[in-house]
Amino acid sequence: MLRFDPGEERVRTARSFTVSEGGGEYNVGRALRRCFGQRAALVTAIGDNEVGRLLEDFLLQGGMNLDHVVWKAADDVGRQHRNPLNFTERGFGVRNPRGVYDRANSATAALVPDDVDWNHLFGDLGVRWFHTGGIFAGLSDSTFEVARTAMRAAHRHGTVVSYDINYRPSLWSAAGGAESAQRMTSELLNTVDVLFGVDGADFGEEVDQLVATGPSPSVIAATRRVVRSASIHDWSGVAWSRSGGTTEGTRYPNLAILDRVGGGDGFASGLIYGLLDARSLVDALELGIAHGALVMTTPGDTSTVDLEDVQRLASGGDASVIR
Structure with missing residues (x-):
């Protein structure tokens, strides 16, 4: 979607916005391409009008392969196949970040399983990893149905499947709330290899419940975040695997935050x-912890750092000037 950022202003009083692209699943693929140097492709739908072509221009800068993007006919008044918009304030101090979405009747929401040849993607092209999540599926x-079909096809062809629960109350407010979102997630879990988005604060209990209730992913990971203010967070992460149990990551107390979206x-x-x-x-x-921390030091959803930056921080580096 297109993100409209009012900078230090509020959405309600802004007279100009900085526009960029972003989206839960997209941000992951873009970072793998731009920061980590992996080949990555995007599967989505875009409404074919001037706004859609603006979105395409941003996506091209992101570097992901767009051969599998589905273009859907759109009119100029937004009756169908719209291109979603996201107005997000970064917040500051005691003023919390806030996102307002304008995404009803989007082209992406109109995707159906047969829009994409999944067996070609995972069988013929040999995709190694497929990532999706609860924002798209919801x-x-x-x-x-698209998410379920894609995940089953990936699983069938031996592609690793990762899924980020990414629960958003605003997305589910008219569709049954948290209970419906949990039910959807549970229906998809049997094809998930790596799961993100469980509650980091209650990580052990969440993992125990997932393991006890049925086929569990091979890896489960979560961020741990304590919000001191919009501008200061304690930041860390935790992961579990079947073979190694639970691993606690480095803690970054009092991490300075410019824009938390995308962390x-x-x-x-x-x-x-x-x-x-x-x-x-x-x-x-x-x-993961280091890259998430660095993403939150720049405006916008997406990563602007490189692998050297990430490895430096992950190895204990600091913010001293590099000359």
Whole structure:
């Protein structure tokens, strides 16, 4: 979607906005491409009008392959196949960040399973990793079916599947709330290899429940965040694997935050890169925590750092000037 950032102003009083692209699942893929140097492709739908072409221009800068994007016919008044908009305030001090979405009747929400040849993607093209999550799956009944179809196809072809629960109350307010979101997640878990987005504060209990109730993912990971103010967080992460149990990551107390949006996606992409690169879960977790922290030092949803930055911080580096 297109993000409209009022900078230090409020949405309600802003006279100009900085526009960028972003989205829960997209942010992960873009970071894997731009920060971590992996080949990545995007599967989504875009309404074919001038706003959609603006979104495409941002996506092209992000570097992901767009061959599998589905273009849907759109009119110029927004009756159908709209391109979603996101107005997000960063917050400051005691003023909390706030997001307002304008995404009803979007092209993405109109995707159906047959819009994409999943067997070609995972079988012929040999995709190694597929990432999706609760934001996409929760957009509509059809996107849930798209997610389920894609995850089953990936699982069938031996592709690693990661899923970020990414519960958003605003997305589910008219669709049954948290209970419906949990029911949807439970229906998808049997094809998930790596799960993000469980409650970091109650991580042990969450893992125990997942393991006890049925087939559990091989890896479960979560961020741990204590919000001191909009501008100061305690930041860390934790991960569990069947083979190694629970691993606690480095803690960053009193981390200065410029823009918290995208921090969790940064965590996910860093950890995914570590696992793709055959690193230990301990090392992958540290990359995730460090990358998430760095993502929150710049405006916008997406990563603007590189692998050297991430590895420096993950190895204990500080913010001294580099000359």
